[in-house]
Amino acid sequence: MNRMTILGIETSCDETAAAVVRGSAGGPADILSNIVFSQFDEHAPYGGVVPEIAARAHIERLDAIVGEALSVAGIALKDVDGVAATAGPGLIGGVIVGLMTAKGLAAAAGKPFVPINHLEGHALSVRLTEAVAFPYLLLLVSGGHCQLINVAGVGRYEVLGSTIDDAVGEAFDKTAKLLGLGFPGGPAVEAVAERGDPRRFLLPAPLKGRSNCDFSFSGLKTAVRRAAEQAGTLSPQDVSDLCASFQAAVSASLLDRTARAFDKFTARFADAPMQLVVAGGVAANQALRARFGELCEARGAALFVPPPRLCTDNGAMIAWAGLERLSQEGSEGGGERLDAPPRARWPLTELKAT
Amino acid sequence: MNILGLDTAHSACSAALLVDGKLAAHRFELMRVGHAERLMGQISEVLEGAGRKYSDLDRIACTIGPGTFTGTRIALSAARGLAIGLRIPVIGVTTFEALAAAMSGEGVRVAVFDAKRGELYLQAFAGDALAPLTAPEALTIKAAAQRINGLGRDDLTIGGTGAELLQSALAGKGVLSEASPVPEARFVAQLAVMRDAPSSPPSPLYLRPPDADLPPPTSLKFT
């Protein structure tokens, strides 16, 4: 299979990101550069003046990020085999900036452009760093995403469940806020929970027992609040116990939903080895990871968790999805893709295999 | 000088190519939505129509607003992407200038857009040289009328999507322009002929609504 070099751009929410990835479909691949603005050395392209750029002003940042991605990768734009960019879902203003800049770059370089669904970027990202064959079950858990997906191939996704209200990351952040802990909430709650008794407060594991694979965490938020009120003035131990109980409830719910998804996976892919990929910022929670490890061991399943820098929004996963798609589709149809629309909403289930 | 002009800031999508400073090809399509889908197609059509390639371009001219939030970003982002790839500059042109350039005569050219919710985007210029008589502003209809009345001129031509609203508020003063009420890329390209290339690419022009006491979105000063 031919190795390809793809420039990927991501601007659908908070992060302005670009990356260059080189490899062949199936992975793993070389990440030649992975630049995200929030971790970028802001001084370099602005000649030492630190700019105050409003959050999500992607059009101010993207040129410099793209330049840095190419420079760190040691290549020029003409050396890429394609340019990929998130075309949705997300904040439409940001999506437009990444999408149209990428179209301009591709047209100028005379290379194919590939529009990418942000969720597909997450779904395929594990293959960037590990040789994971299709099919696999993906649990995507972050501040903004909470989905269980059967990934059968590029463009072949079955959403088994998603959140009906709050995502997991959001539940952690709001619990942290309720209990007066710092930001970001996830690590704060996890740290404090280590010293806590997870059985002290009986918090409901939402939707546990339901036969579908959906998630719900807003009720848990209310339960934490009520438990905190009933406990009166909270000592540090009270807070630790509440966090531990909260984390245990989240775990129980996630595991229950995932275990049901395992059943659906095996029903669908009877001969395939069971593989679980847990991606998204919440996957960094070690206590959760340990629980997933236990579940996978009990079910004889392999567990994969991509590295944190590929779990938060980034350009490398977009470049990678672009590479996988371009490998399948070939570069005909490049002109048609230049008319790809920006989409605020773009359900994963609308994607097709090529 | 070969210049590609672009606009998607209002309810039209247009691209125009000047070859050696003269209009060689252009496309102009009215549309409320669909700019992001159509623009690149228009660009390749005007290049092909004039028998030119991307590598023949010396600069790109693009409107920066005011206009719709999504529209101002569509053409400008494409322009900036092309510019990086071709290593050429992007010249920013306001939608006010583009409208005024489409009008004719030595009198006052009032470029005015309907910003909805009883507000207008407004700027007035004098003659072919487009000498600005007012600053670019977002104003209530009443304040806009006061601004124009304050010029003390009776040779007004009014163009743009807010022209009729403004003319009513001026008690019928002024003549409605026959030019398109939305920008056209061929005028955008033309305006860029005599401009110096900036040292950094242009950003969208955001005019604050009246009474909003807010610092600009970015305090980075581009020279």
Added chain:
Amino acid sequence: MTTTPQRHLILEQICDSEAATATLAAALGTHLQVGDLVALRGDLGAGKTTLARALIRARLGHPDEAVPSPTFTLLQTYDDAAAPIAHFDLYRVEDPSELVEMGWDDALADAIALVEWPEHAGALLPARRIDVTLSFGDSEGTRRVTIERMGNWDGRLHEL
């Protein structure tokens, strides 16, 4: 010269269940038009998103419409022939200048805007709007809901 915007109480009610709040939300929704903004106020867990969800579902006529929390996405939009709906959550917004890049001005002009954590919009929150305030009642599941009209509504929304 600053004038204090007129404030008119439309309704204050104790809703003893989520269903009761949903009914109230649906009723409010029938009165809204493009260009209207509803500011949803209340503590964490008070039910702002739940109310917004009920209002959106009622307007769309889809009781099962997926209406996820916009806390992380900041904005969820809903197409509708009658009037698009822009559901903002400004919880993560640290400065009103961020609203520019979220298409705030256009959304307010072209859609019905529902805004959680409106305090974070600063001076960009329009003087003419509906304020819905949710607070906890005496028992689990009950909420006190206050609906007020701010600014000039030309006689609209006198009552639900």
